[in-house]
Amino acid sequence: MSDTKQAELKPSRRKFLAAAATGTAGAVAAGFPMIAEAQAGPISMRWQSTWPAKDIFHEYALDFAKKVNDMTGGDLKIEVLPAGAVVPAFSLLEAVSKGTLDGGHGVLGYHYGKQNALALWNSGPAFGMDANMLLSWHKYGGGAELLAKLYASIGITTVQSFLYGPMATQPLGWFKKPITKAADFKGLKFRTNGLAIDLFTAMGAAVNALPGGEIVPAMDRGLLDGAEFNNATSDRLLGFPDVSKVCMLQSYHQSAETFEIMFNKPKYDALPPKMKAIIANAVEAASADMSWKAIDRYSKDYIELQTKDKVKFYKTPDSLLLQQLTLWDAIVEKKSAENPLFKEIVASQKAFAARAVKWDQDVYVNRRMAVNHFFGAKKAAPKKA
Numbered sequence: 001m002s003d004t005k006q007a008e009l010k011p012s013r014r015k016f017l018a019a020a021a022t023g024t025a026g027a028v029a030a031g032f033p034m035i036a037e038a039q040a041g042p043i044s045m046r047w048q049s050t051w052p053a054k055d056i057f058h059e060y061a062l063d064f065a066k067k068v069n070d071m072t073g074g075d076l077k078i079e080v081l082p083a084g085a086v087v088p089a090f091s092l093l094e095a096v097s098k099g100t101l102d103g104g105h106g107v108l109g110y111h112y113g114k115q116n117a118l119a120l121w122n123s124g125p126a127f128g129m130d131a132n133m134l135l136s137w138h139k140y141g142g143g144a145e146l147l148a149k150l151y152a153s154i155g156i157t158t159v160q161s162f163l164y165g166p167m168a169t170q171p172l173g174w175f176k177k178p179i180t181k182a183a184d185f186k187g188l189k190f191r192t193n194g195l196a197i198d199l200f201t202a203m204g205a206a207v208n209a210l211p212g213g214e215i216v217p218a219m220d221r222g223l224l225d226g227a228e229f230n231n232a233t234s235d236r237l238l239g240f241p242d243v244s245k246v247c248m249l250q251s252y253h254q255s256a257e258t259f260e261i262m263f264n265k266p267k268y269d270a271l272p273p274k275m276k277a278i279i280a281n282a283v284e285a286a287s288a289d290m291s292w293k294a295i296d297r298y299s300k301d302y303i304e305l306q307t308k309d310k311v312k313f314y315k316t317p318d319s320l321l322l323q324q325l326t327l328w329d330a331i332v333e334k335k336s337a338e339n340p341l342f343k344e345i346v347a348s349q350k351a352f353a354a355r356a357v358k359w360d361q362d363v364y365v366n367r368r369m370a371v372n373h374f375f376g377a378k379k380a381a382p383k384k385a
Contacts, residue, residue, distance in 0.1 A: 050106035061105035109194025123194030126256035131166035173228035191227035
């Protein structure tokens with residue numbers, strides 16, 4: 001190339017580089033996402049669950065975090081620690097509210113001591129609804145708005161809450177011997193949480209609310225005569241069959257429970273709109289995935305508990321179930337008289353349940369008949385106590 005040509009190109013190259021530099025600076029100033037985010041780097045959040053690391057519930061928390069992390073392409077990175085890593089399980093709400101943690105995974109019933117109406121989302125009467133119906137009420141029947149109102153009533157304004165994950169109906173619990181009547185709870189040292197505390201107290205039990213990781217050690221030391229936690233997989237992983245060989249199935253104490261995902265609201269509000277949309281959809285994706293995983297894992301561990309751990313399962317007597325429902329009437333009446341927000345939430349749930357449960361019961365066929373037909377009556381149900 002001639003010297004003349006090189007001289008002509010040099011100014012052009014300088015102009016191009018200068019223009020590129022000016023354009024980059026302008027793009028940053030204008031907040032173009034690609035450049036601004038590349039400079040800022042990924043957003044990191046430190047969370048804690050209310051569950052021991054070995055529990056499937058903590059696995060569910062990790063599953064949700066992975067969905068968000070994957071769907072944002074790593075632009076948001078949520079790390080989830082197990083219960084006690086930063087704060088005790090029952091202190092999660094305060095930690096997220098104050099910003100000690102950026103978020104967390106738990107259940108509303110663990111906030112029972114702060115406002116008993118919060119437990120209506122995990123351990124209330126549910127009025128014939130299952131957990132999936134309760135989530136339907138929460139999203140479409142006014143529950144989400146009532147929860148925000150309830151949190152505000154106790155000064156919690158810096159938490160963004162999402163509910164998800166329909167839980168299966170929980171067992172009555174683990175005991176030294178089968179429970180044959182309601183009177184067997186008289187004086188029994190028993191673990192539960194939320195509004196179920198009121199229910200079992202009314203049945204005559206001496207109730208102690210403990211987080212999941214502390215239940216089996218308490219039973220092992222004789223501090224508890226019986227306890228309930230949640231499901232075959234959690235109960236097996238936490239070691240219940242090491243301290244009891246009797247589990248009673250079916251109960252109305254927690255027949256419709258959901259999980260809660262919490263964000264520190266200032267940190268959540270600072271996220272880009274696209275990221276918030278990803279989170280909202282990840283909540284629903286996690287809800288579906290969790291319910292499917294639960295069916296697979298719980299059914300496997302239900303068999304393992306019987307075959308490997310030699311646990312005997314018994315059906316809770318109908319007389320006891322009926323007493324639970326009668327006691328719920330009295331508890332709801334008392335709490336509603338004491339707490340206007342409790343009364344408002346109960347009215348909303350009952351109105352939704354009145355049509356949803358009737359539709360459900362009218363439409364769906366009895367699956368017990370099909371189970372007995374295809375798999376035999378002897379294998380279809382737990383023993384009667």
